[in-house]
Amino acid sequence: MGITFRKETFRDDFTFRNSPEHIRRFPFPFHEDSYMYAVNIEPHVVGPKGSVLENLIDVDEHYVAEMQDRALVLAEDPLRCQSLPHMTLAGWDLLELLMEQQALGYPEHFTLTRDGDRWRWINRPLGIDDTFTFGDTSTLPYGPMEYITRQSQGDFCILDQRDGNLWMDAGMVTTQADWSLDFDIGMNFFEWHAPVPLAHEKGIFIRALKFLTNIQQGKPARRLNWTMTINPRLDTSPENYHKWGPDRTTVTPENVGDKVHLRVELQSFWRLPRSNGIVFPIRCYLIKMDELVTQPKWARRLHRVIRDLPEELATYKGLTRYRPTLVEWLLKLDDGSPTSPGFGPDSVF
Amino acid sequence: MSTGTTKLDVVVSDVVPVNDLVTRFHFRRRDRELLPTFSGGAHVVVEMRDGERTRLNPYSLMGSPLDTREYTISVRRDDVGRGGSLFMHRSVKPGLEMVISYPVNLFSLDLRARKHLMLAGGIGITPFMAQTSQLAGSGGNFELHYTSRTASLGTYADLLQQRYDRRVRLYHDDLDERIELDRLLSSQPLGTHLYVCGPAGMINWVRDRAAALGWPAETVHFEHFAAPQPGAPFDVTLAVTGKTIRVGSQQSLLEAIEAAGVDPPYLCRGGVCGQCETNVVSHDGKFIHNDHWLSEEDHRSACKIMPCVSRFEGKSLVLER
């Protein structure tokens, strides 16, 4: 049947919207009425049909528009994509993973044919049909990581594993929640997580790193993270803060439903076979409040989560300015009735 | 969440005696598909069903990571161990269906290195077989120094010299040939990484000299699977699951816990990965720690044990499992 890809923008006139099916499949990140950091890691296995976990690498109706937005970001700022010299092999690992997964999940849109190291990759939504030699960078228009991540939704960090730590030695990062690859490149797990409040004290990062360095081939894991963004802007980078930072002051009781977006990251962790590195895809999902509150359970729960969010987290996530306006708006949709356990809206899954 | 690895159903496609002590085993997938790609230095855990008991032993993959039609491992016969290697030598024949784990790499190359300096002792050569294939395929710079007791026990020495000529240097104990370690370590170009795999004594010697000569710890890589040691039987109470079990003399504590139907996490089964770390609730007796994971302080304080390789002697032991 295939996906109908939307024509939409993540900047200027912000025409990004979710279709009703995409609202229902939104990965709502709160399984209870409150939120605190935890080592929320679970096996990344296939989930229910129609959910974002139906395939381990999800492609959705925003695919084409997101790839166009990525191309615009890269044209302005090539440093959003970096790979230290020892990471080329890991780039090939990632190319294989993403081609295999996309072709497996969406055969009507992507086809991979291999004849030894002669590979042919067809990407119908983007009109690409390339034949290349696996392992030979000169046969692709970009390095292997850049080539495939220009054709895959979400940001990607590739971590080199050494000395019992993970090092951010390559990545394609254009849809990030206020952090910078150019700043973090070459850092280790503790260094790039330094700005995060409370989690260090709770020992979360020590335990998470222990888990990640033991991630096994064929056994990916995942976690959800979330924040909020004003306007459906994918590229909320420190480099462009001047463009999106001021948006936070524009929230009024009248425009909350349209402007304020919940931004959920489905993060997964995969061991790469040839390089023994780890790839960390950060798949970003946006939903505006008007769309989200079509599911009454989500509206009630989000109200309680945002209202009770610890101050440190609200500050770190940049919600401070508009939190009162948002909470007031959500309060009208919370009749105080209980919410069922679990992530899904009341109706499905 | 259990962190044991995914399993692969394989069939033994060939068994090749290499010399008096070492035999090579080839595995293919039963469904004839390709095996998962791996990186040089990776091992698999082989499940050995020997009548009532199941042993799980780790072995380094020694084939080229570029060829995943089959996996090969080399097993050195150990006449005084717990019998895993004897089982492989005596009972594993072509056509036997076996189960092995996905590859796991706890001894991977540092791909930033300008040069890879490799030191192998005895059967410690096996991870280097795969690593040298991987590096040779991508034009990597390496040098391999390989010691064995005698020339005839220098497993794959001929093959390595044939493949890599001057990049391989052999040393034989019976001819009193020794690696001139200090000279070797003092004459490496900047950006060299050191890898050592062999008997514990050799690893300690190399690590000590490297540290003394100023090699930063992060440039020195070593792999030493502590094979689980046999010992006197002992009883253990598992506090969480409420079971009391007996660990047989030829069985590891981890195997005994698994045999009781408890599924604890593990990866390496050789005391290096840390996955099986288990808290001690109470004990009356003494621990025989054989792992490379816990700190000396952990060992002294007797609050943790690595059941894949360590044992206990005494009156009673209660573990948090």
Ligand code: HEM
């Ligand atoms: C190797 C994989 C990972 C990468 C590459 C990564 C990367 C990042 C980055 C770049 C940030 C932003 C930091 C900043 O403000 O500059 C971040 C935030 C954070 N990370 Fe990770 N991370 C990884 C794994 C994990 C894991 C496994 C956990 C926890 C179990 C975790 C927990 C967090 C938390 C709680 C935050 C704060 C997020 C927020 O409140 O919005 N991360 N991570």
Ligand code: FES
């Ligand atoms: S299983 Fe790796 S240390 Fe015990």
